[in-house]
Amino acid sequence: MLLPASKSPPKSTGNREGEESITAAPFQGLPGLLQHHESIQQLSPGSGTGCATTYNTEDNAAALLTPSTLGTSPCISRQGNGIFEAHLSEEPGNNQLFEAQGPFSAADATYATSWTLEQPIKLLEFDLFLFRHFVEAVSKLLDLHDPEIHSARIVPHLALRNVGLMKALLALSARHFSLGEGQRGDFSCTPCEKADVENDGDSAVVRSLAAKYYTESLHYLKSAIHHPSHTQSLDLVAAAILISTYEMIDGSTPNWKRRIEGIFWIQQFQDIDGDCKGLRSALWWAWLQQDTWSALLERRRILSIWKPGKEIASLTAPELARYTWYLLGQCVNYTSQEESQVDAVRRADRGSELLHMLKEWREALPPEYNPLPLTSEENVFPAIWVNPASYAAALQIQSLSLVLVVSHHPSLGCIANDRRPNHVLAAAMKIICGIAKSVHADDLAANIVSINCLYEAANFLYDEHEQLALLDLLDLFQQRLRWPERSLRKEVELHYSKNAFDTMVI
Known part of the structure; x- marks a missing residue:
């Protein structure tokens, strides 16, 4: 899914708190595609004090996984500066926020530490609009060569019971929506939703929201990767694929390249390849497409050594x-x-x-x-x-x-x-x-x-x-x-x- 351009990665100018920076060199994947890396401010998930913490989308996306981490324990654990680094005290299972009877927005789920939920997430307003935009528009980017359209048919249902996957889905949908007018007429929405789109769609608001969800999805993945039950989860692979697609169209070349390698090792750990069936196969082929374009622009070999049966x-x-x-x-x-x-x-x-x-x-x-x-x-x-x-x-x-x-x-x-x-x-x-x-x-x-x-x-x-x-x-x-x-x-x-x-x- 990427256009080879220059043969060397662009140098980042870095981010300053509260400001948006632009990379000096063109993105060598999708050409020159909005290479801003926002620093966004949100409530710190671990503090509960209301203090603002700046999340830098570049700095929070180091290597996803490495071969050494996959071979050391039954659960994947990476401490240090990996993107799945998390506080070991955070345990999944706190579903109270999502068991409320009334609907809520995914934006309010900042403090949740759970991975899989007993009750489906109920989206409100613009999040619901973005969710539908993914199903009816963005999923086509991943389903081009998937006759069973798993990204449109299966992934949304998984996301409704998985916070990290939902954050990744909304991040990708918002980032895609922020690119322009191309897909806005593909589906209907309520008058309220239409007003939100008209007011915010052409501004930096949607893009900032995309960066916010992107950072939050990384936080959930960091927490989940420390627990054995999640390392074998297909939701983890799906979320990582959506994040890598976000980085691809966002122009985050170094992050995207590391994510592709990380997904490779996750799939190796879960024994996923092109001969698998169902969603496992669909996710593997979606990953292969990104790895192939990335390898072409870098003039390297692809990571996969799989041969069709x-x-x-x-x-x-x-x-x-x-x-x-x-x-x-x-x-x-x-x-x-x-x-x-x-x-x-x-x-x-x-x-x-x-x-x-x-x-x-x-x-x-x-x-x-x-x-x-x-x-x-x-x-x-x-x-x-x-x-x-x-x-x-x-x-x-x-x-x-x-x-x-x-x-x-x-x-x-x-x-x-x-x-x-x-x-x-x-x-x-x-x-x-x-x-x-x-x-x-x-x-x-x-x-x-x-x-x-x-x-x-x-x-x-x-x-x-x-x-x-x-x-x-x-x-x-x-x-x-x-x-x-x-x-x-x-x-x-x-x-x-x-x-x-x-x-x-x-």
């Missing part, structure tokens, strides 16, 4: 769409700095193996992956319409995977004076760009896949007319996704200029 030919149509994330992960490994050190013979063999896997996937596609009729008068990258959007995105991901392998294969590497693989790259770019032209403007997940594929594959276009068409597409998607703080067009133009200069020199 099924043959490609035996996969169903939805499973084939999801499988492209495994393929892309393997191709990202191939482009990593680690594997680039392998000798040319082994590297060529591995590249040929990946090309065979990509071809096998393409040959296994059922008819529903074929493009549907669409009127297009464009000569450069005619629009391609594939329905549903998950299948279209899968074709883009497979095409990007092909571009990565061909451009890094020792025998096929595409350099300025070697155009042998250009016909393969051209065909892949036509699919990426053609599908991008038919993506619905309101489909956040599909738009993110498109802009990532466009940006990463842009390096391998040499025709001037195609370059201009791709630059226009980047502008379009940047406007749709409300990423104003960077110009992707200028970054790609600089690459094209450098490439043209290198060609002249050669």
Whole structure:
């Protein structure tokens, strides 16, 4: 779910109490996406005195878990500066606040130390609005390749009985809602809720609320991680996934990278992988998507070493769409700095193996992956319409995977004076760009896949007319996704200029 940009993490300017700071360098995941890290003031959960305590969203998100913590005890315990550090005196089970007969807002649950509740949380006013916004809009970001839509169907019910998961859900929903107008008309709400949205939606209020819930969700996770019954909880994985998604779209690059690694170790501890069923599987694949984009921007290997148990030919149509994330992960490994050190013979063999896997996937596609009729008068990258959007995105991901392998294969590497693989790259770019032209403007997940594929594959276009068409597409998607703080067009133009200069020199 992220766009590779610069190859080194941005430096944070730090936060001052009561003020908002902006990172100096652009976020290298989602490009330039509102990189503010708020310092928020709230009542200290442990004091009960009413004294204000400043929570810094950057400082409160150190490493989630490490291999050493998982192997030392039956419960995961990390003391020091980990994000799950908590006061050991806090014990779960104090459900009094949530057993009240009347409804209350999740914002009032600051002092609760319980994890799982006997009674469902009853949300009020804007929290209820954010809850519904997650179910009907934000969950699509996680459910793009999940035919059973677990994030929309299962996670909300779990959150109603889990404070930490609810805080994470509301944080992500509020942060997504603060990005703009895109999803506000997707569902109805009461006149009171509409008034709240109109008054607060365009201001920093919603964003501050998102930061508040984000920090509070970390507090609950810190407390819960010390108790054996919670370390095996699927709610813990779901909450961590929602938090990492929040950090992804918030631009908290260091936090997001650490969270991805932490989730990996939690899933290892719970024996969760891509062959699991139900929500366990859905959460693993959602994590793999984030790890794959993160690894691509860092030019590292993905963390997962899991291999699918099924043959490609035996996969169903939805499973084939999801499988492209495994393929892309393997191709990202191939482009990593680690594997680039392998000798040319082994590297060529591995590249040929990946090309065979990509071809096998393409040959296994059922008819529903074929493009549907669409009127297009464009000569450069005619629009391609594939329905549903998950299948279209899968074709883009497979095409990007092909571009990565061909451009890094020792025998096929595409350099300025070697155009042998250009016909393969051209065909892949036509699919990426053609599908991008038919993506619905309101489909956040599909738009993110498109802009990532466009940006990463842009390096391998040499025709001037195609370059201009791709630059226009980047502008379009940047406007749709409300990423104003960077110009992707200028970054790609600089690459094209450098490439043209290198060609002249050669």
